[in-house]
Amino acid sequence: MGFWSKFLKLDRRWVFLMIGLSVLIPLVARISMPTAVTPPVQNLFDAVDAIEPDGKPLMLAFDFAPDTEPELMPMATAILRHCFAKGIKVILYGGLYPQGAGMAQLALEEVTAEYDAESGIDYVFLGYVPGAGAVVLSMGEDIKGTFGRDYYGVRLDSLPMLNGVRNYDDIPLVVDISGSSVPILWVLYAGARYGQEVGVGTTAVSAAQYYPFLQTGQFAGMLGGLKGAAEYEKLNEDAGVRQIRKRASIGMGSQSIAHILMIALIVLGNIGYFVTVRKGRNA
Amino acid sequence: MGILMMVQFFIPHPLSTRLYRAVLDSMIIIGVFMLVFAWRSLAYFHINRIRRRTEHWWYSYLTFTGWIVTAALGIGLGIGAGTPHQLIFNHILIPLQATMFSLLAFYIASAAFRAFKARNLEAGLLLVAAVVVMLGRVPIGQMIYSRLPEVVEWIMMYPNMAAQRGILLGVGLGMISTALKIIMGIERGYLGGGD
Numbered sequence: 214m215g216f217w218s219k220f221l222k223l224d225r226r227w228v229f230l231m232i233g234l235s236v237l238i239p240l241v242a243r244i245s246m247p248t249a250v251t252p253p254v255q256n257l258f259d260a261v262d263a264i265e266p267d268g269k270p271l272m273l274a275f276d277f278a279p280d281t282e283p284e285l286m287p288m289a290t291a292i293l294r295h296c297f298a299k300g301i302k303v304i305l306y307g308g309l310y311p312q313g314a315g316m317a318q319l320a321l322e323e324v325t326a327e328y329d330a331e332s333g334i335d336y337v338f339l340g341y342v343p344g345a346g347a348v349v350l351s352m353g354e355d356i357k358g359t360f361g362r363d364y365y366g367v368r369l370d371s372l373p374m375l376n377g378v379r380n381y382d383d384i385p386l387v388v389d390i391s392g393s394s395v396p397i398l399w400v401l402y403a404g405a406r407y408g409q410e411v412g413v414g415t416t417a418v419s420a421a422q423y424y425p426f427l428q429t430g431q432f433a434g435m436l437g438g439l440k441g442a443a444e445y446e447k448l449n450e451d452a453g454v455r456q457i458r459k460r461a462s463i464g465m466g467s468q469s470i471a472h473i474l475m476i477a478l479i480v481l482g483n484i485g486y487f488v489t490v491r492k493g494r495n496a
Numbered sequence: 497m498g499i500l501m502m503v504q505f506f507i508p509h510p511l512s513t514r515l516y517r518a519v520l521d522s523m524i525i526i527g528v529f530m531l532v533f534a535w536r537s538l539a540y541f542h543i544n545r546i547r548r549r550t551e552h553w554w555y556s557y558l559t560f561t562g563w564i565v566t567a568a569l570g571i572g573l574g575i576g577a578g579t580p581h582q583l584i585f586n587h588i589l590i591p592l593q594a595t596m597f598s599l600l601a602f603y604i605a606s607a608a609f610r611a612f613k614a615r616n617l618e619a620g621l622l623l624v625a626a627v628v629v630m631l632g633r634v635p636i637g638q639m640i641y642s643r644l645p646e647v648v649e650w651i652m653m654y655p656n657m658a659a660q661r662g663i664l665l666g667v668g669l670g671m672i673s674t675a676l677k678i679i680m681g682i683e684r685g686y687l688g689g690g691d
Binding site for chain 2 (some may be wrong): 221227228229230232233236246247248249251252279280281282283312314315318321322329342343345347348350351354355359365369401417420422424425427437438440443459468470471472473478479480482483486
């Protein structure tokens with residue numbers, strides 16, 4: 214058996230080991246790489262940045278579960294830091310998944326301490342209400358009526374931040390962070406029906422499906438995958454936003470090496486395939 | 497109800513607005529009751545597993561333990577930062593789900609190595625596009641060729657978008673025709689029973 218035949222039958226545990234090391238070593242060695250900002254990320258950053266400080270609030274929806282946390286949480290924390298640093302009020306919505314509220318709580322634990330942000334004044338945290346599309350539509354009519362109380366059980370009427378906030382007319386931008394097709398619900402129900410401007414943060418694998426909505430302007434901008442979050446962190450840094458931990462930027466080294474390794478494996482696999490096919494024909 | 501909601505959309509009268517709000521409230525209430533059905537279904541499934549002693553039946557006890565303990569702690573001691581409910585979420589659920597999802601990277605790498613072959617022209621084009629996008633989506637790609645992110649954006653914004661839009665249009669037309677069939681009573685499969 215020749216080299217390429219043996220290579221093609223490589224035990225998959227070696228592949229697992231190589232992938233594991235390609236992720237682990239750059240993280241431990243803190244290999245950092247420069248990140249170029251792409252137009253969809255710049256557009257979303259500009260849309261957030263255009264919101265008046267101490268004015269109408271941005272809504273940040275956490276439509277993701279713990280499985281996509283490593284990729285999506287850095288987006289949420291980067292946007293929260295941008296808002297709190299600039300004095301933009303935020304409505305954190307636990308999203309259309311029951312687990313989203315836990316993710317929002319986790320993001321708050323990480324960021325509020327850095328900025329001394331206070332519930333009811335700098336941000337309001339809305340929990341989970343079943344109903345998916347009906348909840349998105351209902352917020353277009355009356356946000357306080359849809360939820361009644363915030364995640365901690367405080368009546369929304371009593372929160373000073375929500376004075377004068379009734380429905381989407383009082384929210385300049387909704388940013389939905391999701392690893393599924395939920396952002397399309399926001400475009401269909403909040404965007405098309407109520408004219409709400411919507412931005413999206415999504416996993417790299419889901420980003421491809423949102424380009425039609427970006428091109429039409431139905432999404433104000435998009436963060437795609439960990440790289441999108443790293444680009445937002447870079448824009449934050451350029452704007453002077455204080456960031457204690459740049460999780461996405463730290464992960465760029467690992468992601469780069471892992472991608473290079475996968476490309477190398479695919480290319481070598483193809484060379485091996487063609488060499489063995491040719492040998493088979495000649496034999 | 498379908499026809500009523502379609503008509504309501506085009507008539508911004510206080511009466512139709514009130515009807516619309518009532519329907520939205522009803523949908524949310526139905527959503528809450530669906531949770532009750534989900535709990536019943538979950539309990540029924542696992543009680544049956546335990547009764548019948550099917551393979552790995554004792555894992556069902558773990559499901560009940562996690563379910564009851566988490567719910568009891570949330571209801572009894574509250575939710576929010578520092579509560580046992582949030583600690584369970586942060587230190588058990590997140591690591592478990594993130595680990596399961598992370599395993600995908602290993603299996604995808606192994607599968608791509610074995611199966612991603614340029615066997616014909618179409619597969620070759622897909623392979624080249626995938627390699628360019630993979631490289632352009634990480635900073636090292638930009639270090640290799642500074643305009644690679646622009647090339648990737650072009651691939652995503654034109655060939656990818658054209659294909660995605662075609663799929664979306666097909667899905668949209670399918671949804672409209674199915675909705676019309678349900679509203680007109682042609683499609684009644686959702687009511688149960690046979691064809």
